[in-house]
Amino acid sequence: MISIQKIRDDKSSVAKELSKKDKSISLDNIVKSDSELRDLTKKLNDLQSEQNKQSKEIGKLKSKKSADKSVFEDLKKLSNTIKELENEQRTKSQQLRDMLLQIPNMPHKSVPIGESPIDNVISKECSSKKELKFKPKSHVDIVKDLDLIDFEIGAKISGTGFPLYKGNGALLERALINFMIDYNLKNYDYTEIFPPFLVKPGSANTTGQLPKFGEDMYHIEKDDLYLIPTAEVPLTNIHKDEILNLSDLPKYYLAYSGCFRREAGSYGKDTRGLLRVHQFNKVELVKFVHPKDSYSELESLTKQAAKILDMLDLDYRIVELCSGDLSFAASKCYDLEVWAPGEKKWLEVSSCSNFEDFQARRGNIKFRDENNKINYVHTLNGSGLATPRVLAALLETHQTKDGSISIPSSLQPYTGLAEIK
């Protein structure tokens, strides 16, 4: 959520920044609604003040008899007027908040301006691309030949997009998850969390999935709970409605979770194999930091995520998203894309974003700064990493001519296997 104060004080520059992301955004209704609300609030405050004053007078007398009847009649009228205005105020402030929640975050000044993925900037490409001396198979064929994943049975049980991992496929998936968790825990200062996979609407609102993108999540209507699309949602809400101490920052959390996405609107895209599925596994990294540090934290977060791809001997590149390709809540974002030689595609396996105070405002997450002033924290998150596409790239990269898979050495302690055949 963008600060209403900021919009009020400098509407044109906020609008200008927002247009880099989405040209169709208008702040006019918000400014109008804000000014109406403030007029109303002023009026209401005066009446409340009057009411308090007179009620206290009566209190001092301690006896109803000593007060004139007409005083009570007047006060009753005043009381009713106040109630009406309070109702109006409640409605208006809710309306204003609803509008504000629809406004995306502003891109950081350093973000390249652009409209679509074409304008993204490839900031680092891993050059040591391994050339295979044979025609590489797609992971779809590999998992079938080696009996690692059964898409048909998954579809029979749950529908398309719910892969069923099997035998060494299940082992490999589990190994990847454990490797990623352990690697991050060992090398950085994360606290491991095992979060709930179902969350309340308010939690999804903090991170920005709601109110605009409810259609992308699975919703349990009976209990009004959402299946998480990423562990970012529960992790970011750990400190909802809290004021952290300066000494608490930075706070780093890591969690494995299943991730559930309806992928509404993307039917027909990447339907084959592991590239786009409704349920997948991911290790997520979330940081709560001092605002002055958030951009250096974004750099280190991105490097941390990329290191995992190094460890798995995969080729990847880091992509700096342009303004138009940034997600709703992000100020700046780097994508990690891994090379899949069978698919001959770069696959997005991580998104590392700085949300600045956008999520912190929505979730009311603050800290006491060095001057004892209360301020919003900055939040960041990054996947470290999402498994299905990593698995696809891993199988395609480490396949051999005879059809077997050689397991990268970093993963072998977790699989207990050097190869799968």
Place this chain on the structure above:
RNA sequence: GGAGGCGUGGCAGAGCGGUUGAAUGCACUGGUCUUGAAAACCAGCAAGGGUGCAAGCCCUUCGUAGGUUCGAAUCCUACCGCCUCCGCCA
């Protein structure tokens, strides 16, 4: 799922219709004392909004949302959360 109890400031814990934004203790911050620290003593210490150069002043908030009343932390209703007991269950 049934019965009961409870939700007050960072924590503990008073208050149960009227100058209560809220006693007291702990924690925290500043000061006195001390070579330094501890102890002791003194002082300060909720958040949000509005207004003002500022000091300040005004409004809101005692789980959440409604209601009763001139006036609610205090009374009523619903919801949420926590605890205890019973039932069911991985």
